[in-house]
Amino acid sequence: MNPPYLLFDVGGTDIKSALSDEAGNLLGIRRVPTRRGTPDPAASLIDQLHGLGSDLMAQSPLLVPQAVGLLVCGIVDEDAGLGVFSANLGWRDAPLREMASKAFALPVGFGHDVSTAGAAELRFGAGAALGTKVRNAVVLVIGTGIAAALFVDGHAVSAGGYAGELGHAAVPVGFDCPCGAHGCLETIGSAGAIAKRYTQASGRSVDGAREVLEAMETGDPVAARIWNEAVEAIAFSIAQLCSSIAPEAVIIGGGLAQAGEALLEPLRRSLRNKLSYHREPLIVPARLGQDAGLRGAYLKAAEAREVHP
């Protein structure tokens, strides 16, 4: 039994919020657009979170939250409680943990969205299905962009917020990236890149990677080429990890993972071709879906309460 917690998962596009009950159920799950373009983005975020929290508490007046779990996107220094940098939301070195703690008058567990959602995936999702022996793992989230949570000997790798930025690691066939580097995995392996590159190559506008997959399955050779290039690029990046931290499992989440075996099967094959004596990781789909971040915020809130009794 845990006390109720207020949970927030702040992304560049939207904020998910919920209140957890004593059994750990997520109540009142809601998704609203993240307020953007304000002069003080950190203060504006805290104000928006306060409003969302008040709504949740009004809906469930008998549940009195004892801590807050707050995840944010960008470069995050979990130890210092800082939002170091968010290209989308605009803050720099914002003391978000302290600001949230003051606004709610509660202890706040603070973390990076992808890293903490990955920790929840490892504990409650695909990782739980793999068993406790998997202590070296990667949760690779492939959507509009690509990010990852890395786990070494059972611990999340943070490196001051700079770890797991796999979307901005170079692959041999990558292109110039808006981040300023060249060849980033995101420019070829993300769901966003698949859709964009297919539209450019075929002249046919598509909404997302799903349509490219459907085109491939009807025999469209352009779609097949774009899809395969994405798979090759993702496999290249995973192979790099097999030579550095050597994960036992790679858990694939995000929008592109909805392709299921159409993604995972060629990914395993491509990876196997790239490895020799290396340890080949299991490649499995994520299980928690959209709520992985709120589940991660729950873990953070529980930690914060232990630290601040």
Add this chain to the structure above:
Amino acid sequence: MNPPYLLFDVGGTDIKSALSDEAGNLLGIRRVPTRRGTPDPAASLIDQLHGLGSDLMAQSPLLVPQAVGLLVCGIVDEDAGLGVFSANLGWRDAPLREMASKAFALPVGFGHDVSTAGAAELRFGAGAALGTKVRNAVVLVIGTGIAAALFVDGHAVSAGGYAGELGHAAVPVGFDCPCGAHGCLETIGSAGAIAKRYTQASGRSVDGAREVLEAMETGDPVAARIWNEAVEAIAFSIAQLCSSIAPEAVIIGGGLAQAGEALLEPLRRSLRNKLSYHREPLIVPARLGQDAGLRGAYLKAAEAREVHP
């Protein structure tokens, strides 16, 4: 004050051995060829180590060793005490720690040669000069081959012995590798590859990468091309790490590091060109030289004695 230890650093080519005194000095440092081609390579190794240990003890009869520090090359499972695999020496899943402990009737601290030498470099060498704030670091050893020791949050990453195999991570311009994979960093960025590729391209036989560097410094364009391709490849692999575990420092050791700033300066420049918002690591030379392994074995012996009082 520590008691004396017997120290062994077993590589594919040779074994270094020494006895440490109470002040931690290494006495009787000796390098002999590793015995090879025997039907039982693990038993043969232990027999050879026993002979070397007896010699050391005969030289310093007043120093009675209280533990053994044993490092071996290949894939090593430090927790289980196993030499999992050595392509050069031929064992598979050999219980080397237990075998050495029986042979010497002493507790044995057991580790991987590169990983443990890296730990010593971090503690006593370049890492000590960088200060205690560096908790995420890579010690990259570039010689005939390339291997690395990775440190995350101050802890060595082992991953069952499969971590740090950077020599066998692909780079865009790499070639087929004897390991069975394609594009391995070792095929272009190692001292061995630099010498071999220069000989192939120029028709002039050289003994090592040092001669290629000397040729470059006299204006040889072939030498400059081969050297620069090696630097680019090494920088590519380091940039991958900047997107995954984001080290604060990369310590370069091994034979190629003797080139000093002729290697490190272009390496820093090439790396900087590949990064955007990533955290740029310090790139510094290793300091311990040939004895890093024995210093690491010393750390392992001291650990073993704490575990088995």
